Amino acid sequence: MATAIVAPAPFDDENADIVLRTSDNVDFRVFKIVLAYASPFFKTMFSLPSPAATSRNENSLQDADGTWQVLEASEKYELVSVERYVKPIFRSCIAEDPLRCFAVAGRNHWKEELELAARSLLFQPLPFPYVKEIGQISGDVYHQLIDYHRKCGIAAERAISHVQLVYKVLSVATDAASGYTFLSCSECWKAVLDDQDPVFRDSVPAGVLHDAIWQCLRSSSQWFQEFILVCQFAVREQPLPTSSTSEGPFNDLIKKYLRKAQLCSRCRVSASTQLPLFVDRYFVPLATQAVEEVALDFKV
Numbered sequence: 001m002a003t004a005i006v007a008p009a010p011f012d013d014e015n016a017d018i019v020l021r022t023s024d025n026v027d028f029r030v031f032k033i034v035l036a037y038a039s040p041f042f043k044t045m046f047s048l049p050s051p052a053a054t055s056r057n058e059n060s061l062q063d064a065d066g067t068w069q070v071l072e073a074s075e076k077y078e079l080v081s082v083e084r085y086v087k088p089i090f091r092s093c094i095a096e097d098p099l100r101c102f103a104v105a106g107r108n109h110w111k112e113e114l115e116l117a118a119r120s121l122l123f124q125p126l127p128f129p130y131v132k133e134i135g136q137i138s139g140d141v142y143h144q145l146i147d148y149h150r151k152c153g154i155a156a157e158r159a160i161s162h163v164q165l166v167y168k169v170l171s172v173a174t175d176a177a178s179g180y181t182f183l184s185c186s187e188c189w190k191a192v193l194d195d196q197d198p199v200f201r202d203s204v205p206a207g208v209l210h211d212a213i214w215q216c217l218r219s220s221s222q223w224f225q226e227f228i229l230v231c232q233f234a235v236r237e238q239p240l241p242t243s244s245t246s247e248g249p250f251n252d253l254i255k256k257y258l259r260k261a262q263l264c265s266r267c268r269v270s271a272s273t274q275l276p277l278f279v280d281r282y283f284v285p286l287a288t289q290a291v292e293e294v295a296l297d298f299k300v
Contacts, residue, residue: 006027101120106137118149123240124238148296153236153237170216184215185266187266188264224275243279258275
C-alpha cells in the first residue's frame with residue numbers, strides 16, 4: 001500500500017482531529033467542527049455514537065433521512081463498523097416510514113429489516129406513493145413486495161367473510177351471537193344465502209354449529225352484511241386492518257355503517273358499542289392471523 005501524502009496548508013495542521021484520505025492517498029487534516037458547520041452530510045455522520053458510548057446522540061438518527069445519509073457516508077468512507085450502530089436505530093424508523101425503509105434495507109441487502117418493512121407496509125393500501133429511494137433497489141425486490149402484499153390481501157379477504165366471522169363467533173360459544181344484535185335482527189335482516197349455496201356449503205363444516213351459523217347468516221342485519229363486504233374490499237388493498245379506535249379507513253367505515261345502523265329501531269340501541277367490539281374481537285384478529293400465515297421470505 002502506497003504511503004499517504006499530507007496535503008499542503010491549510011490542510012496539514014497536526015492538531016486536526018479528522019483525516020480525510022483521497023483515493024490517490026492524499027491526507028487532508030481538518031477539524032470536525034468546521035466540517036459539521038459547513039456540511040449537513042458530515043454533521044450527520046459525526047452524530048454516530050462512538051463504540052465507547054453507543055447511546056449518545058441517537059436522536060439525530062431517529063429518521064430515515066439521517067440513517068440514509070450515514071449509510072451513504074459509511075460506504076463512501078469505508079466505515080465498516082457503522083452498520084451495527086445504525087441497524088437498531090433504523091428498525092425504530094420502520095413503522096413511521098416503511099416504504100423508504102424498505103428501499104434502504106433492500107439497497108443494503110438487510111433481509112430482516114426488509115421483511116419488517118414489508119410487514120409494516122401491510123397497514124398501507126396499494127398503490128404505494130412514489131419515493132425516490134425506490135430507484136435504489138432492483139425491480140425484482142420491489143416485485144416481491146407487491147406480490148407479498150397482494151397475497152396477504154387475498155388471505156385477509158377470505159378470512160373476514162361473513163361465513164368465517166359468524167363461524168368464529170359461534171366457535172367461541174354457541175350463544176355468543178346473542179351479544180350482537182346485528183347477527184340476529186328481526187327488523188333489518190336480509191337473507192342472502194340458502195343452506196345449499198356453494199359458499200355456505202364449502203365454508204362451514206357439517207356438525208353441531210351448522211344450523212346456528214345458518215340462522216345467523218339468514219338473520220344478520222342488511223347494513224352489517226354490507227359492512228363486511230366493503231371491509232373485504234378494503235383489506236384486499238390494505239391487508240392489516242387497524243383497531244376500531246385507530247384513525248384510518250377502517251375507522252371511517254365503522255362510522256359510516258354505524259350511521260346506517262341508526263335506521264333500524266333495534267340496531268340503533270346497541271350498534272355503537274357492539275360493532276367496534278366485534279371488529280376488535282373477531283375482525284382484526286382473523287385478518288391478522290391470515291396474514292401471518294402468508295410466507296415471508298424475500299430474496300435480496
